[in-house]
Amino acid sequence: MTRYSNKLVFRIPQPAVPDVLSRDSKIPSSPSALFPNGPNLRGNDAYPRESSASGGSAQLPKRMKKSLSTAEVESYTQPFLDFITQNPTVFHAVDAVATRLESKGFTKLSSREQWNVKIKKGGKYFVERNGSSIIAFCVGSNYKPGNGAAVIAAHIDALTTKVKPIPTKPTKAGYVQLGIAPYAGALNKTWWDRDLGIGGKVLVKDRSTGKIQTKLVKLDHPIARIPTLAPHFGAPAYDPNPNPETQMVPIIGLDQSGTERTSTSDNLSQQNTGLLQGDSVFAATQPPRLVHAITRILNAEDHATTASDIINWELEVFDTQPAQLGGLDKEFIFAPRIDDKLCTYAAIEALLASTSGTSAQGNSQLTDDDSVIKVVGCFDDEEIGSLLRQGAKSNFLPSTIERVVAAVTGGQCSPELVSQTFANGFMISADVSHAVNPNYLSVYLENHAPQLNVGVAVQADPNGHTTTNSVSTAFLQRVAEKCDSKLQVFQIRNDSRSGGTVGPMLSSAMGMRAIDAGLPQLSMHSIRATVGNLDPGLGVKLFKGFFDHFEEVDGEFT
Numbered sequence: 001m002t003r004y005s006n007k008l009v010f011r012i013p014q015p016a017v018p019d020v021l022s023r024d025s026k027i028p029s030s031p032s033a034l035f036p037n038g039p040n041l042r043g044n045d046a047y048p049r050e051s052s053a054s055g056g057s058a059q060l061p062k063r064m065k066k067s068l069s070t071a072e073v074e075s076y077t078q079p080f081l082d083f084i085t086q087n088p089t090v091f092h093a094v095d096a097v098a099t100r101l102e103s104k105g106f107t108k109l110s111s112r113e114q115w116n117v118k119i120k121k122g123g124k125y126f127v128e129r130n131g132s133s134i135i136a137f138c139v140g141s142n143y144k145p146g147n148g149a150a151v152i153a154a155h156i157d158a159l160t161t162k163v164k165p166i167p168t169k170p171t172k173a174g175y176v177q178l179g180i181a182p183y184a185g186a187l188n189k190t191w192w193d194r195d196l197g198i199g200g201k202v203l204v205k206d207r208s209t210g211k212i213q214t215k216l217v218k219l220d221h222p223i224a225r226i227p228t229l230a231p232h233f234g235a236p237a238y239d240p241n242p243n244p245e246t247q248m249v250p251i252i253g254l255d256q257s258g259t260e261r262t263s264t265s266d267n268l269s270q271q272n273t274g275l276l277q278g279d280s281v282f283a284a285t286q287p288p289r290l291v292h293a294i295t296r297i298l299n300a301e302d303h304a305t306t307a308s309d310i311i312n313w314e315l316e317v318f319d320t321q322p323a324q325l326g327g328l329d330k331e332f333i334f335a336p337r338i339d340d341k342l343c344t345y346a347a348i349e350a351l352l353a354s355t356s357g358t359s360a361q362g363n364s365q366l367t368d369d370d371s372v373i374k375v376v377g378c379f380d381d382e383e384i385g386s387l388l389r390q391g392a393k394s395n396f397l398p399s400t401i402e403r404v405v406a407a408v409t410g411g412q413c414s415p416e417l418v419s420q421t422f423a424n425g426f427m428i429s430a431d432v433s434h435a436v437n438p439n440y441l442s443v444y445l446e447n448h449a450p451q452l453n454v455g456v457a458v459q460a461d462p463n464g465h466t467t468t469n470s471v472s473t474a475f476l477q478r479v480a481e482k483c484d485s486k487l488q489v490f491q492i493r494n495d496s497r498s499g500g501t502v503g504p505m506l507s508s509a510m511g512m513r514a515i516d517a518g519l520p521q522l523s524m525h526s527i528r529a530t531v532g533n534l535d536p537g538l539g540v541k542l543f544k545g546f547f548d549h550f551e552e553v554d555g556e557f558t
Helices: 070-074 077-086 090-103 264-268 288-302 338-356 396-408 415-423 470-482 503-510 535-554
Strands: 107-109 124-129 133-139 149-155 160-168 175-183 196-205 212-224 251-254 310-319 324-326 332-335 373-379 426-429 456-459 487-490 513-518 529-532
Touching: 070 535, 077 090, 077 324, 077 332, 077 338, 077 535, 090 107, 090 124, 090 133, 090 196, 090 212, 090 338, 133 338, 133 396, 149 338, 149 396, 149 535, 175 310, 196 288, 212 288, 212 310, 251 288, 288 310, 338 373, 338 513, 338 529, 338 535, 373 396, 396 415, 396 503, 426 470, 426 503, 426 535, 456 535, 470 487, 470 513, 470 535, 503 513, 529 535
Parallel strands: 107 124, 149 373, 149 426, 426 513, 456 487
Antiparallel strands: 124 133, 133 373, 160 175, 160 310, 175 251, 196 212, 196 310, 212 251, 324 332, 332 529, 456 513
């Protein structure tokens, strides 16, 4: 979730423990009744049974859609920990998702090629943009033009720090330092005294072909550290606003200029580092030992890369401490980059479980009766406004759906047909929410304080920072009932400001019905955060239920 701020005024009594959107609560009959006294809502079994707005029939699907069992929910915990630990940058995360999709029969598409001859009904596909955003989708075997799309949109970027274009810093007091810049709200005080690694994507020229390739690297042992000043030095150590340019510069080594060690990368450092021209220029602008370390990793792959083959790179500095279970009964997950690798992971696994039976328990399900397009979009740049070509505010998602419709219709796609697809669709904007913090109960709105290991929280906001309304809440509650999931509710207090999600920008661009709903976490925007050990699986359970029951639930709404 993008950052929200403003001071919190501690005035109200401690809130009640949150209710959940349970099977025993009622859905309000009018928009004004939404969240009247907390989230005591329930699906109404008396919904009109008319033809589905998705274009399909409101009849029950041919196959039973099995909800995840408790054991299946628990089985997603360790894979999520591995996903977080092994994929520390946005590029690694997207690559891991792509690899996972390909292993389950998804076909990779290129945006630069025509899709008309590639996309078929019953097919499963994905497309990337910039190596940092990815959209996966499945076309139902019974899909008909104009039918809707069941969409889950999340963001796969996380608060991080990025290595500057020319990060070489003058040696100070014998320390080698690295120039970094904060991405969104990172480089805050939680980044002090952490073991930091470096990784990202590297552009390498193949000398035999002249082609430039993208490779991923990570130095995931501790490389960098931002040291605090000991309290013995008085006031400077307690400065509430340290200068991020001069006082939060990581150290990455000790000066070795007095040693006899030399290398190609060391020699390159003697060149003019302020100009971008000539051979080997990029390596010459970077810290020599960092170039040497990354070249060594690349050589482990092909044994041929030299510093002069590196054309450019995009590197992040990240927390190297693994994601792990905590608590007396291991009921917590302590991890970096939870916002929002968590909802991304749950959405992708839900799509796999819904379309190819790839739940962690290996249950097999068929999807021959599906007549809609199922979509998961994982976007970069949400934390900085989503304005870039790989962000949710770009044309990535709308144009992907439009191209799918065009391919399935043999190129006979019209603006009317695309608009019909959007109107018949529904989107869950899945971004993490705030879990209740027992040490700051007074900052939470009464009855709107989600807990860990309970379920996804619907996010409401009266000022349009989220897409949630009475209709979309009723829709998701019906889904939750059918897959035996619980929903919670979060809304910020009037004396605080809400964060933003990808929901409003995507919903308004497509005219698609939508809701904001995500898993709750503690310590949002800290370098390490906390969720419940069951939360990854609970997210999969609800999101899978959304894909499984979308057509049936859609048929209940006029």
